[in-house]
Amino acid sequence: MREILKDLERWRSQGKQIAVARVVDVEGSGPRLPGAAMAVNEDGDVAGSVSGGCVEGAVVAEALQCIEDRSRKMVTFGYSDDDAFAVGLTCGGTIHLFLEPLDW
Amino acid sequence: MADLFDVLSTAIKNEEPIALATIVRGEGSGAKLVVLANGSSQGTLGNESLDRVVIRDTIGELAAGTSGLRHYGRNGEARQDELDIFIESYAPPPQMLIFGAVDFTASLCRVAKVLGYRVTVCDARPVFATHQRFPAADEVVVDWPHRLLDKVGAGLGPRDAVCVLTHDPKFDVPAVLAALKTKVGYLGAMGSRRTTIDRNQRLLDEGASQEDLDRMMAPIGLDLGARTPEETAISICAEIIALRSGRVAPSLRDADGDIHRPG
Numbered sequence: 001m002r003e004i005l006k007d008l009e010r011w012r013s014q015g016k017q018i019a020v021a022r023v024v025d026v027e028g029s030g031p032r033l034p035g036a037a038m039a040v041n042e043d044g045d046v047a048g049s050v051s052g053g054c055v056e057g058a059v060v061a062e063a064l065q066c067i068e069d070r071s072r073k074m075v076t077f078g079y080s081d082d083d084a085f086a087v088g089l090t091c092g093g094t095i096h097l098f099l100e101p102l103d104w
Numbered sequence: 105m106a107d108l109f110d111v112l113s114t115a116i117k118n119e120e121p122i123a124l125a126t127i128v129r130g131e132g133s134g135a136k137l138v139v140l141a142n143g144s145s146q147g148t149l150g151n152e153s154l155d156r157v158v159i160r161d162t163i164g165e166l167a168a169g170t171s172g173l174r175h176y177g178r179n180g181e182a183r184q185d186e187l188d189i190f191i192e193s194y195a196p197p198p199q200m201l202i203f204g205a206v207d208f209t210a211s212l213c214r215v216a217k218v219l220g221y222r223v224t225v226c227d228a229r230p231v232f233a234t235h236q237r238f239p240a241a242d243e244v245v246v247d248w249p250h251r252l253l254d255k256v257g258a259g260l261g262p263r264d265a266v267c268v269l270t271h272d273p274k275f276d277v278p279a280v281l282a283a284l285k286t287k288v289g290y291l292g293a294m295g296s297r298r299t300t301i302d303r304n305q306r307l308l309d310e311g312a313s314q315e316d317l318d319r320m321m322a323p324i325g326l327d328l329g330a331r332t333p334e335e336t337a338i339s340i341c342a343e344i345i346a347l348r349s350g351r352v353a354p355s356l357r358d359a360d361g362d363i364h365r366p367g
Binding site: 009072102 | 109112129134147190194364
């Protein structure tokens with residue numbers, strides 16, 4: 001979250017609701033290492049990234065859902081995904097993200 | 105739980121080592137613990153025995169500067185899989201010491217800052233070693249390089265870099281000798297082929313071993329055909345990345361395998 005710290009602090013000082021997605025595990029060839037983070041605020045503004053741009057659009061939708069229902073969840077994106085997620089990583093790896101509201 | 109983020113962000117801004125442990129799967133998902141290098145902590149993952157085990161493991165991750173997912177039982181039991189806990193280390197930024205206040209130094213400062221280094225420029229000549237000339241540097245020190253290394257060398261480690269750009273044997277021989285005594289991960293020295301041969305001989309005369317010379321990247325930088333100070337800075341930083349990852353740095357086109365390889 002180091003890279004998005006300034007955005008997080010600014011949004012917090014503005015009283016915005018925020019959700020943070022963090023890469024917690026990578027299998028195979030993944031673009032970003034564990035710890036890469038992306039944040040979304042209630043207005044849909046985005047800071048940071050968790051991949052090379054492949055899954056960020058889907059993460060925004062998940063993050064807004066987190067803000068709305070105050071939920072936490074793990075989300076997995078992979079090349080061979082044939083479940084609910086239509087997007088995947090073009091580099092062939094799998095990334096596991098943890099999403100949660102910034103309420104701590 | 106309101107304060108943990110502030111504790112974390114304050115420590116990161118102050119460049120104090122700190123780690124964040126979060127339950128990401130299992131009972132108590134979202135519970136957090138922040139841990140400092142001395143083992144003091146705030147927050148809880150739910151129970152004391154789990155906290156105790158995770159604090160111990162987190163201190164280890166923090167010392168290594170690594171982040172990753174670990175699996176535990178509900179009370180911190182090893183070899184169980186009831187909880188996934190993500191431990192994220194915020195180690196202070198790596199350091200780059202640049203010796204020699206020359207044009208190449210200003211460019212190297214800028215590129216090193218892009219890569220997240222804390223950059224110190226050191227030169228014994230007060231006319232050249234000024235903040236005005238190196239606005240990107242975190243610190244500009246007027247001193248002999250080897251004297252600065254005597255002071256800060258013990259704090260250098262595998263993530264750090266020493267770049268000797270003076271190409272004046274009067275400065276760079278003692279600087280390299282002092283850098284060789286540290287655990288710095290990257291040591292490079294600028295100069296022509298002739299300067300390099302001359303410097304290597306001087307270093308051997310001063311007691312350096314062949315092994316010491318092999319540790320030093322000289323002439324500094326990858327063979328990119330760099331000419332300008334900016335291009336040279338890229339070639340130096342690219343060499344640091346390649347050395348750290350143990351690659352020979354060919355072009356992607358001419359290599360096989362995954363672009364993002366693990367490790």
